[in-house]
Each structure stands twice: as structure tokens, then as C-alpha cells.
Amino acid sequence: MLTRLQRAEDEWGGKNKLIDQWLQNRRTLLIHYFKLANLPPYDNKDSSLPEPEGVHSFCNMLVDYVSEGHFEVYDQVVSECEKHSDDSRQVASSLVPQIAKSTDVALDFNDKFGTKLTSEDERMLELDEELSRLGQAMEERFAYEDQLLDTLHKKVTAELQTNP
Template identity: 60%
Template sequence: MLRELEKAEQKWGGANKAIDQWLNNRRNLLVHYCRIAGLPPYENGNSLPSVDNVRSFCEMLVDYVSEGHFEVYNQVVSACEKHGQTSKAVAQQLLPKINDTTDAALDFNDKYTEAADDKVLMQLDSDLSRLGDAMETRFQLEDQLLEVLHTRHS
């Protein structure tokens, strides 16, 4: 996912301040994901992350999802609407698919922001795996949306 992010940053970086901020927030989210998942270079042996670290990740996750829905997507869709029906149609096809991935993020957030002890963290690996799949799908769809805007309107 980080390699794909680097490609996105190279391709669309500097094109729009909001998109730059959004891609930077994606990077921060992915780094934090790798930390709590114990992925390289953040291997943590057999120990679980703290509940506070997981909650911090949840905050970043919800912020990222919200930023997309309430700021970036609106700007991208608005630009697509201005520049043709084909772009608008593509955006309208992608947004419901992106919305589907939101449920996985919100479910994860609900479960782990309410976590009172380490017992819930015993399920973290499998929950992170499902969330990682949803995030990867989301990032691919978001990149397709940005590609439509960039290719047809830059």
C-alpha cells in the first residue's frame, strides 16, 4: 500500500492543496497501521500494541475517512461535473464502492475505541487484516477517482 501511495504522490502531488493534504494523511494512516500491526519496519515481536495506540489509530482512520467524504470527494466530483458527463458517470460509479469500505473502517473504530482492556486486542490481528483489505480497496478506488480528474481535466 505504501508503494501505491508513493506512485499517487508522484502522479498527483502538487496538483491541489487539498489532495496533497489528503495523500499526506493517507501516508500517516498507513504508517500508524504498520506500527499497530507490527509490520516491517515496526515489528513488535509477540507483544500487542497498547489500547491507547489502537485508539489513536482509530482517530486517524475516522479523520481520513471523513476528510475523503466531506472534503476531497466533493471537490473531485464537482470538478468532474464541470468537465463532462463521462467523468461525472465514473465518479458516480466509484463513490458507492468507496462508501462500502467505510463500513469496515467504522466497524473497526467502534470496536476498538470502546475497548476497555487487552482482551479485545486478542482479535486485533484478524480485524486489522480485514481492515487492511478494505483500506487497500478504498485507496485503489480513490486513486481511480483522482486518475479520472487528472487525465481528463488537467
């Protein structure tokens, strides 16, 4: 996921302030996810459960990220695609429902872990399994988001080359 993010930043970074902010928020979310899931390069030799406050903080970031996508970024990207051609609009419109599937998984995760937890809360014992499920959904989401950005980027680049 971090490698995909780096490619996205290399490809689309610096071209749009909203996209840059969105990719930075993705990076922050992924770093917190990797720390929470105890994954490299943020793995910790201590195999204890994460702090409940860290789980709560991650849930807030997760909801902010998916909300930003649905209520700010996707609308802008789809609008830009509509300006460029019907085929790019159709591609963009077909990707948004695919992205929405992972939103449901993210919101389910937040519903389960987003409230204040304690170290003794039994939900914490389900955290690893739920993080794995969330990670798979978010990886798919990032792939669809990147396709959405790529669709826009290709259309804008093609127009700039034909209309210098």
C-alpha cells in the first residue's frame, strides 16, 4: 500500500492542491494503520494490543479520509472528467460505486472500534482480524481511487498535447 501511494504521489503530486492534500491524508492514514496493525516498517517487537486511544484516533482519521473522498475529492475529479469527454465521465462514474464498497467496511470498522475503548474491552481481541479485513478493503479502494486520478490525468494530458 505504501508503494502504491508513492507511485500516486510521483504521478499526480504537485498538480492540484486538493489531490496533494488527499494523498498526504492517505499517507497519514496508512502510517497509522501500519502502526496499529504492527506491520513493517512500523512493527513493534512488543506483541501486546495497541492502546485504545490509538485505535480511537485511527478511526477518526479513517472516517475523515473516506468522507473527504466522497464529499470533496470524487465530486471534483468526476466534474473535471465530465469537462473532458463522455468516456472519461463514464469511467469516473463507474469507479465511484466501487470505491463506496470500501466505505461500508470502513464505517463498520468505525462503528465497532470508534467509541472509547478500554484495554479490557473484548472488542480489542477482534482488532487484528478486523484490521486485516479493513486493510484489504482499503487496498482495493486505493486502487480504484488511483484509477480515477489516472483517468483524469490522461484526459488532461491528452488535451494539453492537442491544444498547447
